[in-house]
Structures are given as C-alpha cells and as structure tokens.
Amino acid sequence: MSKVTTRREGDVLVVSLDNPPVNAFSAEVRQQMAAAIEEAGESDEIRAVVIRAEGRMFSGGADITEFNSAPVDPSLPDLIDSIETLAKPVVIALNGTALGGGCEIALGCHYRIAVPSAKIGLPEVKIGILPGAGGTQRLPRVVGVEQALPIIVTGNPISAKKAESIGLVDRVVEPEKLREEAIAFAREVAERDEHPVSSRRTDKISDTDPDVFDDFREKHARRLRGQEAPEKCIQAVKLATELPYEEGIAKEREFFIELVSGTQSKALRHVFFAERQAGKIDGLAKDVRPLPVRKVGIIGAGTMGGGIAMNFLSAGYDVTIVERKQDALDRGVGIIRKNYDATARKGRMTTEQVDAAMGHLTTSLDYRDFADCDLVIEAVFELMEIKKEVFGRLDEICKPDAIMASNTSYLDVNEIAACTSRPENVLGLHFFSPANIMRLLEVVRGDKTSPQVLVTAMDLAKKIGKVAVVSGVCHGFIGNRMLAVRQEQANAMLMEGALPDQIDRVLLEFGFPMGPFQMADLAGLDLGWKEDESDSSTIRDVLCERGRRGQKTGKGFYDYDENRRRAPSEEVNEVIRDFASRSGKEQRDISEEEIRERLLYPMVNEGALILEEGIAQRAGDIDTVWVNGYGWPPYTGGPMFWADTIGLDRILAGLERYEGTMEDREISTLLREKAAKGEGFND
Template structure:
C-alpha cells in the first residue's frame, strides 16, 4: 500500500500484514492509521481465517517515530488498535524479526501469540528516553512475565535476546527456520477462546498473587531510591497491573506517558538519542565512499592507553601488534593486558575461550620497523609531546606500508602538523580515545585538512566495529571535549581559592547528575599528571599545584583534595586543607567569601557551554548535538540533562549570556564574554539545537 508504510496480502486464507517503513519500520502516524484499517479489513474478510503481523526487511518495528512525538494526534491510537485486536474473532500472531522494541513490542503483546526469529531482540526502552511505555506495555508485560520481572525490564530498558525472551515468556516460540511458515503453524495452535493478556494477572512465576505483589514491592523500593520521574512513573504504572480494571490502568498509563513527554528529562533524553544518530552522518562520507581494508593494527606505545586500545581492537577480531622500545616495557604491557582478561573472566564478562582467543590476536614486538610491517592501521599512543610525536610520525611514514593509515591518539595536538611530516597527509587522522580505552565508549575522530574521505570512512567503520561511539571533529587545541573542559578546570581552581571546599564544588555537580565532581576526578586521575606538564612548561595553577608540591597527588598517595585512609576509594574531608588553600589565596590577593550552590553551578557550566558555542561557530563540529554526544559519552554528562548545548537551550540563552557578562566583569576576564553566536541566538530567540 503505497504511502501507508504497510503491505497487505492474503495467502491461503492467512492475511499477512507487513510494516514497511524503512529503515527501521518506525511507527509513524501513517503506519498506525494503516494498521488500524488493515486489521479491520482482515476481520471483515470472510476468506481470512487468521492474521500474521510482521515487518519487512530485518526489523519488525524498532519503536515510535520520535520525530513525530510532539505532532498532533489524529485517528485511532495504538491502544485503539490493540483493543480491536483483542476483540477479533480471528487469531493474530506477531512474527518478530530483528528488533521489536517500544511500541513495536507493545503491538506484539496485543496479539494473541508471538513467535520470534533467532537473533531477535525485544524490549521496552522508553525509560531510556525519559518516558514509560504508552500503549499498554506496563500492563501487558507484567501479565506475561510477572510484575517484578516486568518492572526490571521496563526500568532498565534493556533489550532481551530471543532465548531469554522465550524463557521469560515474552515470546511463545523461537525459530531459526522460515519465520512466516512457523507463524502459520502457530496460528493453527492458538487456543480458543482466543487468549488475551488483559484477562491474565501479573502473578508470573510467583506461587500466588500476594507473593507476586511482595516481590514487585521489593523491586520497587530498590529501584525507586533517588529515581528519575520516568522510573517513578514506571513503578506506579506496573503497580497498576494488580488492578483488575485493565482499561482504567491503561488510561492512567496513557496520561502518565503524556505528562512525561513534555517534561525536561524526556526532552533531554530524546535529544540525546537523536543526537547520537545524527552524529553518524558525516559530511563527505557515505555508504558509497570507498573503504580501506584493515586487518592488522599496530599500536605504538604499550602503556595504559595503548594497551586499552589494543584490547579494544583485539576484542573486535583485529590482529594487534603492540610496539615498545624495550623488552621490559613490552613484558610489563603483556602482563598488564593479560591481567585485564583474567579480571574479565573472573567477573564473568568474558568466557575463558573468548579471552584466550583475544589474547591470541596479540603480537609483542620491540622496535618500530618490525612493529609496523604489514600494518593496515598504525595508532600512535606515545607521550603527549609534539616533538616526540612528529619524530615518531616521520619514522612511521618511512617504515609503514604506503597504504597504511597513520593515526594519533593525541588528546590535544595539531593533526595537520603531524600530517605535514609525512608523505601521506591524506592517510593521517586523529583517534582520541578516552581512558580506560577498553571501557569508555567515546572516540573523537579528528579530521585533518588533508584527511581523505576514504581514511575517515575506514576509521569510522573500525570505531563502530570496536563498539565505540565516534564523533568527527576538526583540528584545534584540545579538540572539543578537553578544550571545553579547560574552562571548567579554571573555574574550579578559582572557586577553591575563593573559599569553596572541594566537597561544595563536587556536590554541586553530583547533585546535577555527574558521577563525580572535578576534585574527585582529579584525585582519581592523579594531581601530579598535569602538575608535571606545567612544571615542564614553567607554568603554575593554584591552588592545585601547592597540593602537588606537597605530594598530595590524590588516591595514589592517600591524600589530595580528600583523604583516602587505608587505601579507601571514597575520599573524606581533610580539615587541614582549608588553611593551606587560604594561605595561597592570601598570597595571591584573593578574598575568600561564601559562594552559593547556584553560583558554583553557573561558573562550572556556563563558561564550558560558551566554549562549546565557539567550537560550533568555528566549524570544529558539524552540529551542536555532536558536542552533546561527546560530553555524554566521554565526560559523564548526565543523560537526563541532554548535553551542554541542549541544557543551554533549556536553561535559556539570554540568562546564560547575562550571567557570563557578569562573570567576566567580576573576574576581570574577558575570555568569559559570550561568543558572537551565543549573543546572536540569545538576541533573536534562536536555539543551539536546531
């Protein structure tokens, strides 16, 4: 049916309705309206004895079309569709392939039976978008798997593989054969009267309904502590599944969904979801762009970062050559990497067989010449010194195969300068991993002036294959994340000098939603790292360098901004610290005062946001959402806050501009003045997120 997003055919008395709305068969309004019409058509057709609902291509239905979430509703809803299906006289079987998520799985639950192809993933991920299921999911899933299990699935939003879905009761059968043929067989086995989930209770595997209720309430208490609005709403909605008035519970679910839909958390989390997908679209790169073949990856520098990169590549099936300058350094790297795999096996994150297979992909080589022989991609991960990196790149250009891509894991340095010392600038690119590289998802890919589309496409493919979230950025000092973070670092030190305690500063950001504040993060990373770099450059930053001078380097020395008695990981306040900082402040002529939590938040976030707008203005990123993806996955920005750029829009650009101007005056620092882009958008009512 052209333009409807569906297809309808009758074969041997079976109506086959297919959702056909590529690429992921999203439930756009036209699909919803067409499904309502086609179910009625099948019910009215005397030649039809049953219905199979499935999807075209590799996906059943991957969920709602989020771009239409604020569009006015017209015509029958999904709830109307499912109420009709439950009242049909003919059985309806959902035949699931690929993904059956969100509204797609809610439709499947409204059918009389469900069969899944092997490899399918089902689930209700709405809470990851700040929502709850809005088409009966909070009522039907408890009646399939029990209320406690349903709450866990809805609150986590996790996708469930076919075998587990069968075990839980989320599907009735799994097949590795012909899905439609098996669905026809299931149609014939659907009992009469036709089963409806609305007629069941949320007892699940519990012995009786009171036991199911007790199990649910225990999970509700555990999940409700400090929960976001969507989780609290999910708890309330699943609790409603114990109410025998199914229609009233559906109405309350629907109302809760629409309340959440217009809330700030859902706005932020939906933006994050869409921004992640938009970041995959890179100017100058398409599916038609040629790719270079990569099978062997050489890592130059087998330290902590290089080892993490090696693990990431080996886990994805690449042959990895770890290259060091000395045998002891190589042996230490090998021991460290083997230790990572031993730990993963002991925590059941890898099977012993998978760990052994990954370790077998490593080669351990001393010296560049042997280390890069046969490499398709070389990733340099040496000390963050431009002179050293240029020296390494010049050697790599001479020794690596002419076809090899040369990448730098630099966090700050100019990729174009590195490319200039080679004869292959088109095959030079930045690959900024985040520590620990085998854990952190973000990968900033730095496109140099001469980086070819083929090189960029190849590295993007490798990033995705290794489980990373790549964001392409341009060349500037610190790229996106670290360039912005520097502004927060400066304000942190100024706040501490002005009399804020480390706990005050950190608490503002943890209350905002970060897992750690800047002082906690500094203690974990080690205050000596940046201190040594500053000493080498003849620079100082106070008060942190006074702490480092005294050997207060953080967790590694048992004290930094906090004390870590007996090797504790969580710091405790040190009463001896305030006089030390006060003395530094007096020496520098800084008057200490009381600073409000609101001011701390503004000073930690607004300059960072301002720098993001400069980055956007300079074209370092393609879109504001790319900055948000970087901060979500590389810097711990809380997802329910959307990202720095989305947060700025939500907070109000005019207010941020006015506050930045006041900060610049108060601190005598014109670098805090709003960017031209920020001023213009604030004045015209524009937004950073289009």
C-alpha cells in the same frame, strides 16, 4: 510499495511488515496493519494470523519523529487493541530485535515465538518517556512485576532465552524455520477454545508484594537520580497491580503525555538525534567511500593502547601492538586478557568469543611489523617531541595508503602531520579512558586530512561501537577545551572561599557522576607532574609532594577509605586556605547558585566559540561529546541544549556578571547575537 503485505497460507493469514531500516510503526504502517487485521477478522476461511517482518529485526518501535505531529489514526494503542481483541489467535514471529512499540505489539498478540538472537525490550525511558501503548500494563500481567520492572525502568532489552524463561516468549526456534514454525504453531493453537489475552491476565500480579516497588527504587537509586521517566514507569507498573486494566491504561497515557511534553524527554530526544547527526560530515561529496581496513597497528600497550586494541579485537580486526620493552608488552597483553575474562564472567562474552578476540592479536617490539597495517594509532606519552618522532618513523615504514592516527588529547594534529610526507593520511582519533568502555571518539580533522581518510575513520568508529564526533584542530579539541574553562573556574573559586567538596557537590546535584576535584583524584594528581621540578607553587604541587596523589594513594583532594569512599580532608582544606590567604583574594561564602553558574556558563561560552571557529560542525555535536565522554547528564540534553532550555539571555547575563573571573577569555559573538534574537544554538 506497500509496507505491510498479506498472504494466505491455507487457513492462516501471514502479515509481513517491511519498512526499512528498522520497521518502525509509522502512521502508514499502522493503517496497513489495521487493514490486515480487519481482513483476518472478516474472513471465515482464516482461522489464525501470523505477524512477521522482513529484514534483520522485527521492529525498532514507534516513529519518534511523529511525536511532535498531529496524531494519525489508528494510534498504536488502538492497533494493539484490535490485535488483542481479534476472535482468532495471533502469533507473532520475532525474527530479531523487538523494541518499544515492537515489543508492545508482541504483548498484544496471543502467542510469541522468536529466534535465539532476538532481543526484546521497552527502551522508551531512555528518551524520557514510558511505554505508551500498554507496555506498563501488559508486561507485568505477562511476566510478573519483579521481571517487568527492570525491563521497563532501565530500558535494557532481554534475550530470547531470558524472555522464554519468564513467559514472555512461548517458543524459541531456529531462524531458517521461523516462518514455517509460526504457521504450524498458529494452526496448532487455532484448535484451542481460549487464547491468552495479556490485558485480562491477573495470575502474575495478584500476589505482588507492595514493598517490591520501594525495594527497586532503593536498589537503583544512583542510576535513577534526577530523572523523571523512571519514577513514572515505576508508578505505572504499580498501578497495574492496583487498578483494572482500563483505568491503568488511562493513567499510562496520562503519564506518557506529561513526559513527552516535558523538558527531560525533549532533551533526551535531542541527544538521540544529535548522536545520529554527528556521524554526518558537512561539505563532503556523497561519493566518497571509506578505505578498506583489515589490520590495525597500536603503539603502546598501556591502559590507553590496550583499551583501544580491545575495540578492534572485539570487532574482529587483526591487531598488532608494538611496545618498547617486553615486560611492558607482556603486562599490557595480560591486562587485555584479564579484562576479557572479567567480561566473560559477567556473561557478556563467551569463552569462545574471548579466545577468538585474543586470536586476532599479534605483539612485537619492532615498528617494522606495522608495514602491512591499514591503520596505525599511537597511544604514547602526551609530548609533542615524542609524537613527532613516532610519526616520522611510521612515515618511513607504513605502506603508502595507510592511515596514521594520533590518540592525542590536546596536541596540534597539523603539527604532527607536518612531520610526515603524507599529511593527508594523518588525523586524530581521541579515545576516552577506559577506551574499551567509553562510547565517545573525537575524530580530529587536520587541515590536510583527506575526505576519504575522514570517512574511513567515521566508518570504523561505527564498526567498533563508538559514537564519533568530528572536531577541528585546536588545543583540547571540543571536550577538553571546554573542560579547561570549567577547571579554571573551579580553581579560582578555591581562592575565593569555596572548598572542593562544596564545588563537587554542586555538579553532583546537577547530575554529573563526579565533580572536578573527584575527577582529578581519579585520574591521579601526579598526571604530568614532575617531582624533580616541583616548586610548591600550586595546590597540586603541595598535595603531590605530601604523597596525596589521588585515589591510588588513598588520598588526594579527599581522603579515601579501603572501599574508596571519600571524605573531605582537613589537611587539604588547610592547604587551600593558606594559598587563598596568600593570593590576596577576598574570602567569602560562595552560594551553590554562583558555583553552578561559574562552572557551567563559561563552558557554554567556550562551546559557542568552538562553533564560531568551525571546530565543531553543530551544537548537537558538542552535546554528544559531553554526554558520551564527560558525564554531562543526558536528561538535560548536553551543555548547548541546556543553555537553549534556560535561555541564552540568562547565560549571557551571568557571563557578564562574572566577567572579571574569566581571565582573558572573551564572550562569544555568536552567543551575544543569538541571545539578542531570542534564539538557541540548536534552532
């Protein structure tokens, strides 16, 4: 069946794209589209062309699986050139999202109309490249540099309304009228003597202030730090203002080839595909279908419980939150409303959407109100005794087919499930804080969790906008288990002569948003600390005893000013030196290279053990966890991909060099075997 069809509507040729699921411009589509454009050019009866698409979106862009294949003619740039140079007007009708190559096709058309729900953007930077089919040269010419830069450099799409306001879209029409309006518009513009050609325009770029590029870099410095593609995007847009189109497009192609063959783009493409692969569960029969879930129960209205609830409320689920006391319940609901109102003020939700979400919320102080829930998630204190008590009560109240989930970060899901009469209905749903914002969800499969319950959890994750990764049961699952070994090394190096700021700075320079001691201050040093049991035996004990409990008290491992800007604390450094001198460890200068290796190599080793034990299905799942939940810089691909990049033999040699610092942790057999064979985890 043809993926591009043509139909004549009088003197207008309607070209329809139908290549589900995202209408990608694959080689086959490009060839068929080129044939349609050629048909329009050769017919004296055709005076205009309309390009449209079937489905809910216009196009997700190029087929990135072709990046590693031999080129097939026509290339996307060649196809766009043939559209732009057609001696008849081409109107594109955007029925939905047009991204990447889809947006570049639209830029090559003479006129653009869209439905109100359409999103238009150039997200190539998110996979480490730049728009390679004229996007960096045509978009500034159509909308101006100041409007083009954020679209190209951040990769975030804009709405049809915004696109119309900046001149990217000529008209916005209602969906049911799109086809007929596009044809009517094509006939209207066919009467004109000239048509706008994006590549020939100079009106929007001729007076560009040269300082706009450095101003943009400065404004977005934190977001762009360490990444190659955004800088190349800025350079390419700047060249659009300095060079003729033909020279600018040649430089764009040069930049594209340089980036697509580079390590960062390979890493980001790995992340892209790993996230999609993570949703697939090995070994399950294809006919397993998710259970219906309409109503969700949440135990606990605190920070985590409230955040979890917002995910389901925003997706249209009915949610019942149960708390022990009315004041805690009122406080939690108030925070949910406050968060929604803040989102609305930023323009990300309408007041009507906020009211609709809150309208799905029911509150209670009685567990019996969970009786008709399809899923109940507990978000109570991280103690096994409390968790088991909660699940025992749920077992008595919940309907037979209800799913019961624990939001535990570390605890044994099998032990929790064993205190119920239906362990097959129990699993872990480990949300990350703030739960209404963080994308990651670890779905913890117990030994007796049924396939249908597991599939239901993965299906729900997608519906509430989460990136879900399946984990087996172990202490800390995937993410926190690996985090623990990093923290061990950070603490050990404090005893050997390093200081918090030095250790954190190494990870910041690697690309993390924060280091281990910054993270501790953010979470609160008193998390799990009990004042009445404190015995000054650890650095954390002493800091908490002195009121240094993190950002919330204005001081933790660091001192904080009123704007939460941090500075190293001499008081803390003195505490550390005192502990270090009493530890008997030799004090020495520790290089940044050693700090980086000792923080990251043991994480890779722990990831290898996680794969060996079958806790994670694949190396890409581990990378997905760390990129989406812990701030691992995505342009390095995640810990396992990064290890593949620098070489497992190098990782192994480093681990053996620092083996004496790893306490009782063994070096993974899988790591040793793959290093010996010259393989990678993602091979």
